[in-house]
Amino acid sequence: MENADIAKIFEDIADLLEIKNENPFRVRSYRNAALIISGLPESLRSIVERNEQELKNIPKVGKSIHEKIVEIIKTGKCKFHDELFKELPPGLLDLLEVSGIGPKKVQLLYDKLGIESVEELEKAAKEGRLRELPHMGEKTEEKILKAIQELKSHKGRFRISLAISYAEPLIEYLKKIPGVTEVEPAGSLRRWKDTIGDVDILVTCKKGASVMDKFVKYPEVKDVLSKGETKSTVILKCNLQVDVRALEGKSFGAALQYFTGSKAHNIAIRDRAKKMGLKVSEYGVFDEKTDKRLAGKTEEDVYKAVGLPFIPPELRENLGEIEAAEKGKLPKLIEIQDIKGDLHMHTTESDGGHTIEEMAAYAMQKGYEYIAITEHSKALGITHGLDEARVLKQIDRIDEINRRLKNFRILKGIEVDIKADGSLDLDADVLKQLDLVVAAVHSKFNMTAEEMTERIESAMSTGLVHIIAHPTARIIAVREPYPVDMPKLMQAAKKYGIIMELNSYPERLDLSDTYLRLAKDMGVMAAISTDSHNRQHMDFIRFGIHTARRGWLEKKDVLNTRPLKEVLRILKKEAQH
DNA sequence: GCCGTTTTCGGCCCGACTGTTTTCAGTCG
Numbered sequence: 361m362e363n364a365d366i367a368k369i370f371e372d373i374a375d376l377l378e379i380k381n382e383n384p385f386r387v388r389s390y391r392n393a394a395l396i397i398s399g400l401p402e403s404l405r406s407i408v409e410r411n412e413q414e415l416k417n418i419p420k421v422g423k424s425i426h427e428k429i430v431e432i433i434k435t436g437k438c439k440f441h442d443e444l445f446k447e448l449p450p451g452l453l454d455l456l457e458v459s460g461i462g463p464k465k466v467q468l469l470y471d472k473l474g475i476e477s478v479e480e481l482e483k484a485a486k487e488g489r490l491r492e493l494p495h496m497g498e499k500t501e502e503k504i505l506k507a508i509q510e511l512k513s514h515k516g517r518f519r520i521s522l523a524i525s526y527a528e529p530l531i532e533y534l535k536k537i538p539g540v541t542e543v544e545p546a547g548s549l550r551r552w553k554d555t556i557g558d559v560d561i562l563v564t565c566k567k568g569a570s571v572m573d574k575f576v577k578y579p580e581v582k583d584v585l586s587k588g589e590t591k592s593t594v595i596l597k598c599n600l601q602v603d604v605r606a607l608e609g610k611s612f613g614a615a616l617q618y619f620t621g622s623k624a625h626n627i628a629i630r631d632r633a634k635k636m637g638l639k640v641s642e643y644g645v646f647d648e649k650t651d652k653r654l655a656g657k658t659e660e661d662v663y664k665a666v667g668l669p670f671i672p673p674e675l676r677e678n679l680g681e682i683e684a685a686e687k688g689k690l691p692k693l694i695e696i697q698d699i700k701g702d703l704h705m706h707t708t709e710s711d712g713g714h715t716i717e718e719m720a721a722y723a724m725q726k727g728y729e730y731i732a733i734t735e736h737s738k739a740l741g742i743t744h745g746l747d748e749a750r751v752l753k754q755i756d757r758i759d760e761i762n763r764r765l766k767n768f769r770i771l772k773g774i775e776v777d778i779k780a781d782g783s784l785d786l787d788a789d790v791l792k793q794l795d796l797v798v799a800a801v802h803s804k805f806n807m808t809a810e811e812m813t814e815r816i817e818s819a820m821s822t823g824l825v826h827i828i829a830h831p832t833a834r835i836i837a838v839r840e841p842y843p844v845d846m847p848k849l850m851q852a853a854k855k856y857g858i859i860m861e862l863n864s865y866p867e868r869l870d871l872s873d874t875y876l877r878l879a880k881d882m883g884v885m886a887a888i889s890t891d892s893h894n895r896q897h898m899d900f901i902r903f904g905i906h907t908a909r910r911g912w913l914e915k916k917d918v919l920n921t922r923p924l925k926e927v928l929r930i931l932k933k934e935a936q937h
Numbered sequence: 938g939c940c941g942t943t944t945t946c947g948g949c950c951c952g953a954c955t956g957t958t959t960t961c962a963g964t965c966g
Contacts, residue, residue, distance in 0.1 A: 385949055389938035422939050460955090462964050495957055503955085547966090560966085591953050593965090603966075618951090623966070630950040635943090641951055
């Protein structure tokens, strides 16, 4: 039972209790717990195995949920959860997936028509049986059928890079509407989450501008789900949902704050405001008694009104940022201009698309001081990985190029394969001649967490490795991370002076935000690299930077914010282990 | 069910849109 499974159990309990019309705050407790658990860097299993009492440190986990976590880990089951499923059929949870269907309607459909599944709902809607129910009519039936179609074609969450590629042209389109003054993406896009459920866009405009009329006529719109004066929702042809909110300029800051979320962050902010006798909405911050408007024009004003400094969007997950802001202890987050070089890339020598010189030229154009060329090693035959002889040849070649370069340095590196037994794919005496050894797992992902942890630890302990690349090998929405005990791996990284990579490829973003924060907390340094396979890939660095910010990383936590000399010094020292 | 710089009891974010209603419930974010 991993954290995700346990979180799912609590999500199910919340849904079922809601359908049963239980106390909504009790429902929220289970939901809050699920949210926190799915974001924990350490597995609950290892926490319970070490010391059950440590569960008390997890916010939103009280006595009842504590007991259930222990029960689930020890028995693999949750009695309460099983009992709820005895009362209600499991298909009811699927009904909640249909947009426009909530717990009340599920309850009604089940009680009055005995509907237990999406198929039965679809049948009933087609037969016109739903209109017999209170508050339901012909239009509701149509809407439900449409929503079921939508669900069937649903692609799930979008990778952030993909969502941006659809959002940017729409933003340009909105900017051209007469009367529009500002257009800003908000929501998870502005927080730079690695995946995006839907795109939120905030528009400020003069009164009477026909923003919504124009928005729903955007050529890429497939379906209009709702259209009002200040809020409209559409589905694009690519199945991405987009919400647009239009407000006057004086509410811009409050609206941006509100629509950026996260929901959990906003609830905490509003809770805090309430205790101060204030009310926060998307229109501004108001005195609860006099209704006097205290802030709203800028986000800074909104935070100031509730006694806080500005909190960067990437931190707004209610994972301690409000407490840190209160104490003046927010991190000074890393910025893209802090990056001085890129330490993971490939060239035509293995599976890249540009030569060493072309990669270097592009990096210089970006203002970098250095790059590292890190080809694959021979075990990855499919990428034309380098054997010892070719590595030695490339070392000479790079030395030769470096002699011609001024104020720029190409580091001689490798992305050496970590084989199944934990050994490295190239001879030690060759690896020792390189400036930088990046090591990575590319095969046999189906090990147990214990085996995989041991495998990587063993590579770390050779004294030859500087950086572990894409440490979980996840491909977002395609391949799950391999099982590995990350806290233990971080401990080993600390022990051997190993740097952990944040791979900026938008499909990877590995380490994830949660693990980056764990690294920081454990004092392990990160390297933000692009793993470029052609020169434009170096621009992926922005995805890495924002993910690093989500992991609370500062300039000092990242190797490649350092000037060349210092990087070389650190690499040399690390290699002495 | 969780939580505590008013509290161990009594709170728990706030507003828009829709479809069905003659004044509002349900859903969503």
